[in-house]
Amino acid sequence: MKPEITVVVSRGQNHDPAERTRDHEIADRLSARGDLEVLVVPHLNDLPANAASLAALRQRTGPLIVFAWLYPRAAHWILDRHKIAGQFGATRIQADADAKSADQTPSDSPQESVERVVDFRPLPARSIYCIDLRDCTSTDAVHGEVERILTELGHGAFRSSVGSSEGNGSRPWQAIADDTQRRWYPVIDFSRCTNCMECIDFCLFGVYGLDESDTILVEQPDNCRKGCPACSRVCPENAIIFPLHKSPGIAGASGSIDGLKVDLSQLFGKPAPDQHLGQIARQERARQLAASTNPSTSATSPPQAPPHSDSSDDLDQLINALDQFDL
Amino acid sequence: MSDSLVFRMGEFEAAFPTDRQYARNHMWARRQDSAYRFGFSAYAVRLLQDVYFLDWIVEPGLDLQPRQEIGSIESKKAEASLYAPIAGRLSILNPELLDDPSAINVDTYGIGWLFEIQPSIPNTLEEDDPSDLMSAQEYVAFLDEVWVATQRTIKGQLG
Numbered sequence: 001m002k003p004e005i006t007v008v009v010s011r012g013q014n015h016d017p018a019e020r021t022r023d024h025e026i027a028d029r030l031s032a033r034g035d036l037e038v039l040v041v042p043h044l045n046d047l048p049a050n051a052a053s054l055a056a057l058r059q060r061t062g063p064l065i066v067f068a069w070l071y072p073r074a075a076h077w078i079l080d081r082h083k084i085a086g087q088f089g090a091t092r093i094q095a096d097a098d099a100k101s102a103d104q105t106p107s108d109s110p111q112e113s114v115e116r117v118v119d120f121r122p123l124p125a126r127s128i129y130c131i132d133l134r135d136c137t138s139t140d141a142v143h144g145e146v147e148r149i150l151t152e153l154g155h156g157a158f159r160s161s162v163g164s165s166e167g168n169g170s171r172p173w174q175a176i177a178d179d180t181q182r183r184w185y186p187v188i189d190f191s192r193c194t195n196c197m198e199c200i201d202f203c204l205f206g207v208y209g210l211d212e213s214d215t216i217l218v219e220q221p222d223n224c225r226k227g228c229p230a231c232s233r234v235c236p237e238n239a240i241i242f243p244l245h246k247s248p249g250i251a252g253a254s255g256s257i258d259g260l261k262v263d264l265s266q267l268f269g270k271p272a273p274d275q276h277l278g279q280i281a282r283q284e285r286a287r288q289l290a291a292s293t294n295p296s297t298s299a300t301s302p303p304q305a306p307p308h309s310d311s312s313d314d315l316d317q318l319i320n321a322l323d324q325f326d327l
Numbered sequence: 328m329s330d331s332l333v334f335r336m337g338e339f340e341a342a343f344p345t346d347r348q349y350a351r352n353h354m355w356a357r358r359q360d361s362a363y364r365f366g367f368s369a370y371a372v373r374l375l376q377d378v379y380f381l382d383w384i385v386e387p388g389l390d391l392q393p394r395q396e397i398g399s400i401e402s403k404k405a406e407a408s409l410y411a412p413i414a415g416r417l418s419i420l421n422p423e424l425l426d427d428p429s430a431i432n433v434d435t436y437g438i439g440w441l442f443e444i445q446p447s448i449p450n451t452l453e454e455d456d457p458s459d460l461m462s463a464q465e466y467v468a469f470l471d472e473v474w475v476a477t478q479r480t481i482k483g484q485l486g
Binding site for chain 1: 351352353371374375379380382384389394395396398399401403404405406407408409410411412473477
């Protein structure tokens with residue numbers, strides 16, 4: 001008998017009422033099928049290492065279908081960090097821009113000769129499909145995608161046998177409670193990481209360490225300085241994910257795509273983007289170091305003038321554009 | 328509410344009370360004893376629309392550099408990092424917003440305030456006038472200048 005397939009719905013941490021209802025709608029819809037175990041857990045990013053949710057997931061050895069308010073790569077490597085590991089299952093529910101950039105697995109990379117951590121430390125065979133709830137705008141589409149995944153997993157026969165033994169009744173989803181607080185830490189995408197040690201050399205806060213086989217790991221995630229993504233910028237393979245970072249490229253988007261929402265950071269004082277990544281990373285690190293050692297001193301970049309433009313479109317068009325920007 | 332100046336944003340009229348000052352990053356500033364209390368201007372709130380999430384990466388007691396990143400905000404339409412409007416020591420973050428930031432939309436000039444900073448004003452400046460802050464009149468003139476860059480920011484991302 002095949003191991004059971006488990007659906008995991010990871011709740012949002014947002015105050016968006018639509019987000020709050022979406023995860024429950026999906027849990028309800030998939031529970032109603034009656035043939036899937038559905039677990040509802042807090043936001044994956046915020047689960048502490050000893051969370052009951054993670055312990056429960058470690059007991060599931062079959063395929064996982066994980067819905068989370070995170071980029072699929074971020075969700076996948078958060079789970080991997082907690083020893084809930086598997087092959088990266090490709091989903092077809094994606095933002096449009098994401099779909100265009102296709103999968104960026106190492107096998108697609110031209111640098112085939114470079115050895116990645118997963119090459120010498122393979123992932124278990126079972127599949128983990130991570131789906132970004134931000135892209136799940138229709139429960140029908142979600143249901144259809146789950147059907148497709150079940151077919152891909154060869155789950156049809158199993159499904160009918162369960163259906164006959166349990167009738168057509170639904171199988172209520174199960175919520176696992178954990179006390180969570182917002183956490184901030186990096187996770188490593190080991191399908192990209194080459195174990196080059198740039199990050200452990202760069203980070204001054206002891207976040208990184210080595211395991212018994214001298215492979216990089218995030219040893220002390222809670223040493224990480226909240227809001228600081230500096231090591232992600234210095235990683236030559238873009239393998240370091242800060243799941244909650246605002247920039248899609250740092251938060252685990254599959255390609256270098258822009259987020260769905262307008263970024264107003266420049267309006268609110270973001271320095272002009274004319275600095276080299278390494279320079280930004282060193283400044284971020286220096287600021288965090290100053291803040292952690294002596295609150296009364298500081299190290300930061302000098303303020304820069306905001307960008308100017310000679311465009312002559314009018315503000316009405318701008319506001320109309322905002323209003324038409326329907327997510 | 329005291330007198331206000333109005334800046335038209337399409338059909339929307341953004342009002343700026345004249346009883347306070349404004350920073351270039353679209354926050355209002357009002358003297359509260361020795362500190363300045365800051366909040367989003369109506370212009371910023373209109374661009375953000377419904378605020379869903381507000382997160383700070385700094386804590387009270389920290390000395391802020393101007394334009395140092397201090398947190399982030401996410402709304403129905405937009406997301407943004409937030410930066411210190413002036414130099415000084417952060418004295419308090421509005422506790423009412425930590426669980427539910429919707430007061431920003433309900434009353435941005437009142438209970439929707441964001442934080443207070445004790446300004447590190449150089450001695451050469453007049454006491455009530457950190458050079459970074461503008462009057463409501465100056466802010467409206469500033470908006471006339473910067474909406475072009477604003478538009479480019481948004482349209483570039485929409486395009």
